[in-house]
Amino acid sequence: MSAQRIDTHIHALPPVYVRALEAAGGDPSGYPTPDWTLEAALHSMDALETSVGILSLSTPGVPIAGTGEAGRKLARDMNHYFGNSTTKCKYNNRFGFFGVLPDWQDVNGTLDELDYLYQEQKLCNGVTVYTTYGDKLLGDKHFTPIWDRLQQYKALVFLHPGVLAVEPQFVASVLPQPIVDYPIATTRAAVDLVMTQTVRRCPDVDIILSHAGGTLPFLAERAIGSLAVPEIATRLGFDMVKARDDFSRFYYDTALSASPAQLHGLLDFADPSHILFGSDFPYAPQFAINAQMARYAAFVATDQRGSDLSPEKLRENALTLLNKHALKKKIQ
Template identity: 55%
Template sequence: MKSHTTSAASEGLIDVHAHALPPMFLAAIEAAGGDPSGFPSPDWSPQAAVNSLNLSGASLGILSISAPGVSIAGTGQAARNLARALNAQLASYATSSETSSRLSFFGALPDWQDVNGTLAELDFLFSQQKLCKGVTVFTSYGSYLPSDPLFKPIWDRLNHYRALIFLHPTTLDIIPRFVAGGLPQPVIDYPIATTRAVVDIIFSGIMRDYTDIDIILSHAGGTLPYLANRIECLLLNPALANLASISLEDVKASFAKLYFDTALSTSAAQLDSLLIFTNPDRVLFGSDFPYAGREAIAAVLEQYYAFVATNTRGSALRPEVLRENTLDLLARHEHRDD
């Protein structure tokens, strides 16, 4: 794999889509019978995360707990304890003398079906610990999408803390669960889960009403850039528009507010579609390490740098542009004292 190592920590990309697999998380997955998405848990360590940053030419990685997240432990006290332990472990990577200059994190939350536990963890992250760059939110919790009225207190609290949200796909409870006789859901279903969740969030009015949050969509927004015009055009049908509780103008404004990472999404088809759909200042770098291994990251980086060098839109996504986009977004969501 070609190295894109930068000359100083103050330069280079910022990886907003890099996962951590602390031992306690792996133990919880094993105790539950494995990852329900069908994807095998890869090897991970803090040093491996730093090595991946070096190979990508990234100076900073923002770690997150990937699907299935804390939900793997249910919705009781054991799951609350797991969320707290994971946030303590993530904070240790962000403050350790060996990795603090290279690693930060998005906080882990309990399954949102445990509303009170989620509110308590948000208070811990933003009022006590004050180290996370934002929080990871999943595309569904059990049979609930993120905008369900059950979760309104959580959105209220997220907006109160001006939280940056990293929206990550999780397992779809569908039959059959896997295509092609066992292909893990991250291959095909995760981009669809992302699209369903963000459309749900937008059509519920969350992006319109909660003005102090921002949302990063994984994997270039799933299929949203491709389907957005279809959604807008169908809302011109009065019968369908009457089913929505949000205007076409508000839908378009909500689309424009979203951020997108490039994890496993750097082909010309994907990046061209993304730049047709949104402005370049909404695009951030992501690797999906370690679920994307060295070979996959090498391939997407090669595609990315080829796009920058040869595509007529390529200069809009130069590494320094993606870095500045991320720095601006993180500055908007720095912790404040309330």
């Protein structure tokens, strides 16, 4: 049991969400919406020897319902579903969840849902946040009250990439945005959070970046180096030392990120204690997850740095982070 995995990047598509997604015209990222049930998630977890999965709602999420009452209701319905499902005895403590929030452009609705999650329901392991809302990155001043509330609750944030408003929308006119654009969206959001000093203003908020941080391990030094330009550093009121320190605070999951190039890049950039396991089920089909796991296992078994990412280490990392932010019951 000690080596069994804890999956911090495993998605859920409850019926209420699927109906709302269909009513909104489908997933704007161009990616097909997979079939999903809790039982299918359990089957995948068992195949991977995963003991606990922290369910989350992938992009596009609640923002498909807009910034009004419909969005607030969908978020609450989703949190009721997650709360009820993850506490059922039949699942034997196999699931946790990242709470669902309205579109952040509805600041008051988002604050209300955070209060519900942390003061009333008290079941979530953290909250899911997307990389952009409308035309705003997460460090936008419009969202300062939300970050203040997250800091108040010492929340854990699972940061998932969102749809990018770019033209042309799809590479090669066909490839859905998750293939190329989502890693870029994560990178832009992470750099924005550091350069706007949002990370620095929220010392008790921990942030998990999806898919090994996208391209962040490759591009962060470029962002940090920009602060050597006096005009940029002056406008931001920031310096390279602080930026480097704030980048080091991020956590990373390994969802769809098991190649030697990705894992070496991550180890070159991040502390090994900040790396977590993620499967990306069901958006990654089981055969793709199995292929990723085979590559990961080969890396652990044959690479001289493989022991830094052993199943035992990734499980320990997840336990430490999740239990740091536990509201009630801790994960064993």
